[in-house]
Amino acid sequence: AVVSTQSTGSEHKLLYVANPKCGSTSFKKFLLKLGGDTRDYSEMESVHNEERNPLLKNLWDEPLEFQKEALETYFKITFVRNPLVRLVSGYRNKIVRVPKGHYVDHIQEIIANNYGVDKALSWMPRKLYRPSFEQFVEYLIYTGNAKENYHWAPFADYIGLCGSMKYDLMGQKET
Numbered sequence: 001a002v003v004s005t006q007s008t009g010s011e012h013k014l015l016y017v018a019n020p021k022c023g024s025t026s027f028k029k030f031l032l033k034l035g036g037d038t039r040d041y042s043e044m045e046s047v048h049n050e051e052r053n054p055l056l057k058n059l060w061d062e063p064l065e066f067q068k069e070a071l072e073t074y075f076k077i078t079f080v081r082n083p084l085v086r087l088v089s090g091y092r093n094k095i096v097r098v099p100k101g102h103y104v105d106h107i108q109e110i111i112a113n114n115y116g117v118d119k120a121l122s123w124m125p126r127k128l129y130r131p132s133f134e135q136f137v138e139y140l141i142y143t144g145n146a147k148e149n150y151h152w153a154p155f156a157d158y159i160g161l162c163g164s165m166k167y168d169l170m171g172q173k174e175t
Contacts (some may be wrong), residue, residue: 014047015059015070017078020151021089023173024048028056065114078159079171088154091136103148111139159175 016031018024030046035055037044045054048060059067081089094104111131115138131139140146147153159165 006061013070013073013074015076016168017076017165018048019078019080019155020157021086021093022079022081022155024079027051031056075168076173077169078167079157079173080155080164081173082152085174086155087137087152088133090149091133093148094151095136096130107139107145107149110143111135115139 012034014034016027016030018028029041029044032039032044032047032053032055032119033041038052044053047056050056050058059070062070062168076149095108098104107129115131115135146158148156
């Protein structure tokens with residue numbers, strides 16, 4: 001599994017494996033504060049962009065020796081969430097609430113073409129249409145495309161739960 005791992009540097013010896021829709025934005029803001037960022041939480045935008053937040057480093061971009069040391073000696077943490085609640089959160093955040101022109105437009109188009117337009121929303125111009133949650137789930141089940149977007153990909157595949165990463169702390173986010 002490709003794991004996006006951030007650290008606050010060797011001072012804190014902490015590795016955080018981000019799991020989308022499980023509080024990763026909030027925890028990355030916490031890591032920025034821990035690393036000395038003086039901005040207010042509300043001013044911290046684009047926390048998932050490592051170029052704009054150099055305190056958050058992708059472990060796999062570091063030298064191999066450092067990777068080995070960090071995996072052996074750093075405190076490793078991640079968060080999980082009820083998979084169904086996480087799926088609903090991913091749908092609401094990445095399908096319903098995104099503006100047109102976003103990277104998920106093609107998914108919305110595929111769903112509308114293959115599963116039709118919900119009759120209750122058929123009055124809506126097709127370019128503004130958002131698929132229902134049921135259509136979204138059908139799309140994921142029948143196409144096998146759940147893994148194409150890490151916001152709803154199974155976290156067991158994404159964060160190395162099957163032995164590839166030995167966590168010191170695994171938290172659970174619930175709403």
